[in-house]
Amino acid sequence: MKNRYSIRLLVIAFLSVFAMGICYSCSDDDGEGVKVYEYREQIGRKIKVLTDLQAESQFGLREGMYPETSRTILEDAIAKLKDFLQTIKEAGVAEAQIPEETARLLKESDEKIAEFKATVRTEDLLVPAELEVSGKNGGYIDFGAHPEYSTFGEVGKQAFTVEFWVKLKDVEGFFYLISTFTDDDTNNHERKGWCVNSYNYGGNNMRMTYGMGFNDLMEPAFGFSTVNEWVHLAVVTDETGVDGEMNGGRPVMTKMYMNGELKLSTTSHQDASKPYASNDSNVPMVAFGGMSATGNRISDKGANGSMKHLHIWRAAKTQDEIRRVMEHPENVTGEEDDLVCGWTFAKMALDDQEIKDLTGKYTAKLIGDYKWIELE
Known part of the structure; x- marks a missing residue:
């Protein structure tokens, strides 16, 4: 009996060792x-x-x-x-x-x-770049709604200058480059503000559109067909006479320049009872597109191209002043007394939805189809 019990223990011990070996072997294999x-x-x-x-x-x-x-x-x-x-x-x-x-x-x-x-940025990086906007595909720059963009003093005596560099992809059709202009078709076409636009029906033209009086227009223009190269445009407005000039007893209201050269000089196309109409609507100023009186993008007025060194001045600049700014836009600091606003668009924005202007008072944002092209 004792021997049988001992044998049983030996068998159990042997089987246990054997099983452990199998498990170990399987563990190694798997x-x-x-x-x-x-x-x-x-x-x-x-x-x-x-x-x-x-x-x-x-x-x-x-x-x-x-x-x-x-x-x-x-x-x-x-x-x-x-x-x-x-x-x-x-x-x-x-x-x-x-x-x-x-x-x-x-x-x-x-x-x-x-x-x-170790690659974390220790300071903001400003990368030289070109901002290209596809306005015909829904892209535009929104500068926000501010009356300062289109109001420049006493009614009938307003004076201002809009100047910027632009490079257009094409000049087909009718499109807006930069605009505070609205045409309210729900209110007998009340027209307010101004708009630099290209109009090529019957010939290529660079044009300045003003809302005049209640629903009238003034739209001086000069021939323009330059594409795929930078040009500087400046529109100078003074209802009392740009550079103090008169023509036929009436003040020269508008002068338009391209690359510092005078392309057009004209008096108002309306009588004195219909002065330039500032836009006090809550509608943003935009570039490469236009806005309706209700603040909606006008889908068929988009432009394709690039813009840089945009400035709006609450003064009628002389030709020499325009040339100086054109040749040395980097000298505009934002501290000038007559500068309303200004954006360089010459370096990639840190935040495309919050691009501060030179004065620090205003903010622009990029909408829709656009891209920054890094410059070497």
């Missing part, structure tokens, strides 16, 4: 042993650290953000770790090599994290 599992966990935790860092980081041009190109530093590190996990799963690496290879990849990932963090 790669699911405790050590392999632990290495997989270490790699998984590191992947989470990398992905969390990428998700929590901000990319852009402002101080504290990271350059867009820095994304690849983390993405490459994540990809290597995932590839190694797949290699382990497919038994593409000897189990004996897993600890060493894991340690190497984790160390390399920590180095990539340090490399990524």
Whole structure:
């Protein structure tokens, strides 16, 4: 009886050892042993650290953000770790090599994290660029609604200058370059504000449109067909006479310049009872498009092109003054007494929805189809 019990114990012990051996062997073959599992966990935790860092980081041009190109530093590190996990799963690496290879990849990932963090911007980055707007595809610049953009003193004696650089893709059709103008078809076509526009029906023309009186217009124009090159345009308005000039006993209300050269000089097309009408509606000034009296974009008045160094002055500038600003727009600081507003659009904006003007008083935002073209 005693011998039979001893034999039974020996058999149980033997089977237990045998079973452990099988389990151990299977564990090695399947790669699911405790050590392999632990290495997989270490790699998984590191992947989470990398992905969390990428998700929590901000990319852009402002101080504290990271350059867009820095994304690849983390993405490459994540990809290597995932590839190694797949290699382990497919038994593409000897189990004996897993600890060493894991340690190497984790160390390399920590180095990539340090490399990524070292690229954080320590100051805002201003990148020279050209702003291109596709107004015919819904893009435009919204400068906000401010009466200062179209009101320049006493009614009948207003004086102002609008000047800017522009490069148009084409001059087909009728389109607005920059506008505060509205035509209210619900109120007997009440017309307010001003608009620099291109009108090529019956000939290519660069035109200034004014709302006059209640629903009348004045639209002086000169021949214009320049495309795909920068030109400087300036429209000078003074209802008491630009440069003090008179013609036929009437004040010269408008002078238009291209590249500093006088292209047009004219008196008002209306009598004195119909002066220029400022726009006091809550409608934004826009570029490369127009707005209705209700503040909706006019879909068929969009222009395609680029603009830079836009300035609106509450004074009628002389030709010499226009040439100086044209040749050295960088000299406009925003502190000039007669400067209403100004935007350079010569460097990539830090925030396309909040582009401060030179005076710091106004903000523009980019809408729809546009792009910044980085300059070398």
